[in-house]
Amino acid sequence: MANGPIIEFVDVHKWYGAFHVLRAINLTVGRGERIVVCGPSGSGKSTLIRCVNRLEEHQRGVIRVDGVELTRDLRSVDEVRREVGMVFQSFNLFPHLTVLENCALAPIWVRKTPKREAEELAMQFLTRVKIPEQALKYPGQLSGGQQQRVAIARALCMNPKIMLFDEPTSALDPEMVKEVLDAMTELANEGMTMVVVTHEMGFARNVADRVAFMDEGEIVEINAPNEFFAHPQHERTKAFLSQILR
Amino acid sequence: MAVVAYVRNATGPILPPPLAQRGAIGWLRANLFSSWSSTAVTLLLAAFCLWTLPDLIAWATTRAVWRAPDGALCRAHQDGACWAFIAAKLDYFRYGSFPPTERWRVDVVEGVGAVLIAWLLWPRAPRRGFGALLFFVVYPIVGFVLLRGAVSLRLPLVDTQLWGGIFVSLLTALVGIVFSLPLGVMLALGRRSRLPIVKAASVVFIEGVRGVPFIAVLYMAENMLPLFLPPGWSPDRFIPPLVGAVLFAAAYLAEEVRGGLQTLPRGQYEGAMALGLGYWRLTGLVILPQALTLVIPGLVNNFIGLFKDTTLISSVGMVDFLAAIDNGLKDAAWSGPTLLATGYAFAALFYFVFCYAMSRYSAAIERRLALGRRQ
Numbered sequence: 001m002a003n004g005p006i007i008e009f010v011d012v013h014k015w016y017g018a019f020h021v022l023r024a025i026n027l028t029v030g031r032g033e034r035i036v037v038c039g040p041s042g043s044g045k046s047t048l049i050r051c052v053n054r055l056e057e058h059q060r061g062v063i064r065v066d067g068v069e070l071t072r073d074l075r076s077v078d079e080v081r082r083e084v085g086m087v088f089q090s091f092n093l094f095p096h097l098t099v100l101e102n103c104a105l106a107p108i109w110v111r112k113t114p115k116r117e118a119e120e121l122a123m124q125f126l127t128r129v130k131i132p133e134q135a136l137k138y139p140g141q142l143s144g145g146q147q148q149r150v151a152i153a154r155a156l157c158m159n160p161k162i163m164l165f166d167e168p169t170s171a172l173d174p175e176m177v178k179e180v181l182d183a184m185t186e187l188a189n190e191g192m193t194m195v196v197v198t199h200e201m202g203f204a205r206n207v208a209d210r211v212a213f214m215d216e217g218e219i220v221e222i223n224a225p226n227e228f229f230a231h232p233q234h235e236r237t238k239a240f241l242s243q244i245l246r
Numbered sequence: 247m248a249v250v251a252y253v254r255n256a257t258g259p260i261l262p263p264p265l266a267q268r269g270a271i272g273w274l275r276a277n278l279f280s281s282w283s284s285t286a287v288t289l290l291l292a293a294f295c296l297w298t299l300p301d302l303i304a305w306a307t308t309r310a311v312w313r314a315p316d317g318a319l320c321r322a323h324q325d326g327a328c329w330a331f332i333a334a335k336l337d338y339f340r341y342g343s344f345p346p347t348e349r350w351r352v353d354v355v356e357g358v359g360a361v362l363i364a365w366l367l368w369p370r371a372p373r374r375g376f377g378a379l380l381f382f383v384v385y386p387i388v389g390f391v392l393l394r395g396a397v398s399l400r401l402p403l404v405d406t407q408l409w410g411g412i413f414v415s416l417l418t419a420l421v422g423i424v425f426s427l428p429l430g431v432m433l434a435l436g437r438r439s440r441l442p443i444v445k446a447a448s449v450v451f452i453e454g455v456r457g458v459p460f461i462a463v464l465y466m467a468e469n470m471l472p473l474f475l476p477p478g479w480s481p482d483r484f485i486p487p488l489v490g491a492v493l494f495a496a497a498y499l500a501e502e503v504r505g506g507l508q509t510l511p512r513g514q515y516e517g518a519m520a521l522g523l524g525y526w527r528l529t530g531l532v533i534l535p536q537a538l539t540l541v542i543p544g545l546v547n548n549f550i551g552l553f554k555d556t557t558l559i560s561s562v563g564m565v566d567f568l569a570a571i572d573n574g575l576k577d578a579a580w581s582g583p584t585l586l587a588t589g590y591a592f593a594a595l596f597y598f599v600f601c602y603a604m605s606r607y608s609a610a611i612e613r614r615l616a617l618g619r620r621q
Contacts, residue, residue, distance in 0.1 A: 055516055074524075082522035092517030096535050096615075105531060106521035158521060 004067065006031045006162060006193050007052060012061035014047060021047050022058065023217040031161075034194045036204040036225075039214035040240065045197045048214065049164045052195065053084040066161060082110060085155030089167040091147045093139040093154070099126065100135040103154045110158070118157075125153035129183045145176025149183050156187075163187065165196040201244060205229060213237045306591070317580035320588075328580070328588040335574040342410015342565050348402060351392045352413050358385065359420070367607065369614060382424070394482075406484040410565030412596070418556040418566065422491035423549050429492065430499025431538075435529065437504055448500070455497035460555055464490040464562050487559040495552045502544040506537035539615050546608035550601045568593055 007029035014022035021044050029035055037045045050056040051063055054070050054077045063070045065080045094102050103122035107113040113121070126132045129149040131142075139147050148168055155163060165184065169177040181203050188194055188207045198204070204211050205225050212222040213236070221228070221237045229245070232238045266272065278288045309326030311319050313333070320328035332339070341349050362385055365377040395403035436448035455463060467490035471481060510533060518528035538545070560569035571589045574580075 086520035
């Protein structure tokens with residue numbers, strides 16, 4: 001188990017009603033690997049990563065996370081969710097709790113960490129994302145970039161093996177994008193397995209081990225960043241990149 | 247030609263707003279006289295108040311009869327309230343037929359209850375968890391023993407038939423409010439559940455109870471409760487109205503709470519799920535605190551309505567506050583034309599004080615919560 005791939009998609013299909021949103025997805029992510037998924041809107045990239053922690057259910061195929069297969073079994077789902085952290089486009093911080101409480105909540109209630117230890121842990125991670133002074137404020141009092149960094153710290157407090165990012169900078173004002181990408185780059189440099197859905201191609205070039213292009217529910221092309229950006233193979237990839245990289 | 251480029255080289259001063267925009271004059275301009283129609287309405291209402299209020303206030307204060315041994319003075323002063331009647335009957339209105347020597351027990355229960363409630367409702371009170379334990383666990387037992395009596399503690403038994411007046415109304419409202427909220431929350435969660443039996447049961451309960459008037463619920467509780475209990479157990483006459491009040495209020499609260507649950511963005515559920523929180527943890531820690539604060543106006547609305555609806559328990563034989571006043575009005579020694587108005591004015595004042603206090607408290611809570619969630 002400690003040597004196999006950490007995420008495995010084997011012939012995964014998903015339908016929303018009659019709409020075939022994920023088509024024959026085959027993907028393996030190794031430990032410590034950084035995957036960036038890009039593509040036009042509606043291509044299924046968010047759905048793909050949401051299947052990893054079962055926020056979406058797949059109807060056909062097998063998804064394995066760290067050896068555990070994702071099925072209807074609630075206990076295996078909870079087990080997986082503890083090891084997979086997720087950062088959302090709309091942050092999804094809990095507005096009725098302070099920043100510190102947001103970060104300490106899951107360690108206290110899921111990992112049964114004592115409160116003081118959990119708060120120390122939370123302060124550690126808040127320092128890592130460079131906002132320790134905001135600990136006692138409420139999310140509503142922070143800027144978008146700060147809120148997203150709190151979201152990253154909150155996910156890290158559970159010590160996950162995988163971090164999923166669903167368009168983490170898409171809802172941010174441009175001047176705040178850099179601080180979040182810096183936090184994500186630091187995380188990558190420390191060896192975290194990351195799957196990132198983003199339009200930030202600079203980040204993909206610098207940080208990703210592989211870049212995947214998705215369109216209409218399929219993974220059209222996946223390659224190392226130099227190859228991907230310099231020599232895209234598929235027609236659709238070329239068309240997409242020509243629009244994105246002006 | 248006009249100069250297009252411009253660079254500011256000195257910052258301007260920060261000034262206060264003009265005199266007509268701030269202070270009392272500013273408030274008057276903005277709220278009462280902001281436009282011609284607003285001014286017209288203000289003047290009309292001011293005229294109406296000047297026409298009606300002085301008379302009403304005089305009826306209640308300067309022309310009222312404050313002290314009298316019986317109704318003769320009130321019959322002589324027919325243009326004022328007969329507060330002497332209220333003063334004379336006050337003990338009956340407060341305790342019903344509770345034996346006079348044991349009334350201290352009601353006072354103790356009311357006093358302790360008021361202290362515990364204030365403790366729980368004061369946002370910055372210390373050790374509220376302990377207060378909650380006292381209020382929800384210790385207080386009901388102690389209160390029940392004190393009010394009902396216990397031969398072993400040398401407290402004479404007082405049959406619930408003798409209970410009446412203000413303390414019955416307060417007790418019914420308190421039990422109704424305290425027990426209906428958790429039940430209402432469970433029903434709301436049940437209605438949103440994906441398990442078909444739980445969902446169907448919740449829907450049937452909510453729609454069934456909502457489709458029936460409160461009096462009918464009380465009658466049904468009165469007649470059907472004995473069927474649900476083991477044979478030989480006959481419940482105290484006060485239990486069916488309490489159960490009826492709780493079930494009735496819970497059905498309405500459930501829909502309020504469900505509205506709040508629906509309003510909450512899906513992202514809150516997802517954020518909590520992604521952290522590995524199970525259903526009950528995320529519901530209790532993330533969803534309910536937010537959903538309940540969203541619907542505080544609606545919840546307090548229901549509580550205020552329930553507080554006044556408790557008067558209907560008089561139709562199943564309990565002597566609540568309004569029934570006590572009705573009984574007092576039948577006293578021949580006090581009969582007179584001003585008696586009815588006085589009695590009901592006093593009742594209205596009592597209900598108004600409590601309901602207004604509830605609504606002010608809820609406004610204060612909403613303000614406080616808004617500070618922490620400026621989004």
